[in-house]
Amino acid sequence: MRINQFVAGAGGLSRRNADAAISAGRVTVAGRTATLGETVAADAGDISLDGRLLKAPATSICIMLNKPAGYISSRTRQGKTPTVYELLPTGLQNLRLAGRLDRDSSGLLLLADDGDFLYRYSHPSAGKRKVYEITLSRPFAPAGRDHLARGVELSDGPSHVTLEHADGRHLTVSLATGRNRQLRRTFGALGYTIERLHRTAIGPYQLGALPEGVWREIASQ
Numbered sequence: 661m662r663i664n665q666f667v668a669g670a671g672g673l674s675r676r677n678a679d680a681a682i683s684a685g686r687v688t689v690a691g692r693t694a695t696l697g698e699t700v701a702a703d704a705g706d707i708s709l710d711g712r713l714l715k716a717p718a719t720s721i722c723i724m725l726n727k728p729a730g731y732i733s734s735r736t737r738q739g740k741t742p743t744v745y746e747l748l749p750t751g752l753q754n755l756r757l758a759g760r761l762d763r764d765s766s767g768l769l770l771l772a773d774d775g776d777f778l779y780r781y782s783h784p785s786a787g788k789r790k791v792y793e794i795t796l797s798r799p800f801a802p803a804g805r806d807h808l809a810r811g812v813e814l815s816d817g818p819s820h821v822t823l824e825h826a827d828g829r830h831l832t833v834s835l836a837t838g839r840n841r842q843l844r845r846t847f848g849a850l851g852y853t854i855e856r857l858h859r860t861a862i863g864p865y866q867l868g869a870l871p872e873g874v875w876r877e878i879a880s881q
Contacts, residue, residue, distance in 0.1 A: 663687065663698050665776075666707060670714035674779035686710050720774035721755065723748075724865055725875040727769045729856075733760035744769060747873055758782040759790075759838055759862070767792070767859030768867040770878075777880050781862060784837055788863040791824070791834045792843060795856035799828045804850055808833075812846045819846040829855075 667678040667687055679696060681687055687694040690706045700707060707714050727733070731744050741763060745753055748771075755771040758781035770781050780786050805826070811818040819842055825832040835842065844854050860867045864881050 661699065661701075663689070663694050663700050663707075664696065666700050666704065666716070667709060667714065668776050669720065669774065670707070670716060671709050673775050675776040676779065677775075681709060720772060720777065720880060721752070722770065722772040722774060722777055722878050722880045723752065723755065723875045724867070724870065724878050725769045725771060726867060726870045726872050727761055727766055728872045729764055729766040732763045733757055733769065748875060752875070761857075761859060762841060762844075765857040765859065766872070767857075768862055768865065769859075770862060770865065771875075772880070774880060782838075787836045789834050789836045789861075790838065790859060790863075791832065791861040793856075793858045793860055794831050794833060794843065794847070794854050796829045796831065796847065797853040797855055800826050800831055800852070804852075807850055808846075812849050814839075814842075814845050814849060819849075821846055 664675055664678040664682060667673060667681060668675045671678065673681065682694050682696050685693050686709060688708045689700060694707070704716060725744060725747060727744055731742050731747070732738055734743050735745050737743055748755070752771070755773055756778055758770040758772060758778045761767065761769060772778055781788055805823055808821050808823050811820045816839060820835065821843065822834045823831065824834055833843065843857060847854055865878060870876060
């Protein structure tokens with residue numbers, strides 16, 4: 661495997677940060693400074709980062725979870741509110757979230773122990789498009805389509821939401837960013853309240869018929 665893949669998996673880094681560490685001369689192979697692009701054995705035992713010997717990365721695990729409303733995307737309970745980790749077996753408690761959903765939202769969450777995967781599906785620069793089904797407090801007016809097309813100004817900058825389908829109060833929308841409560845704030849600025857928000861897709865991953873509260877393993881893409 662490539663040296664950056666090894667360092668990312670064994671050192672808990674994103675692939676980009678692994679590249680930076682190698683370029684900075686912080687990674688050694690059998691005592692010599694590693695170079696970008698070189699390949700190493702998957703079970704190599706002589707690779708170090710900042711003088712710390714790295715253990716060969718175990719096979720990474722990626723899962724999708726259909727989060728029910730009422731759960732928080734955190735490891736720590738807030739009062740009596742349960743966390744999404746309470747839906748997972750003990751062996752998966754070490755996985756980290758690639759993006760979050762607020763307590764009142766439901767749908768697709770991705771979790772993994774692969775730093776590069778987590779970066780690709782959580783960092784804004786990755787531009788992974790997310791699809792949501794939402795229910796509004798009242799029917800969506802035709803003028804709202806124009807507002808969404810132009811972008812809705814929020815306190816942290818313009819929000820660009822793509823309207824995929826509209827049927828009265830029920831909408832399917834998508835966006836490539838993932839700012840805090842972005843959809844709720846966007847429709848709030850237009851005078852609507854979101855009563856239900858359900859994420860159905862992130863990039864190539866589709867929630868499909870996965871039951872609520874259930875997880876399944878997925879291949880890293």
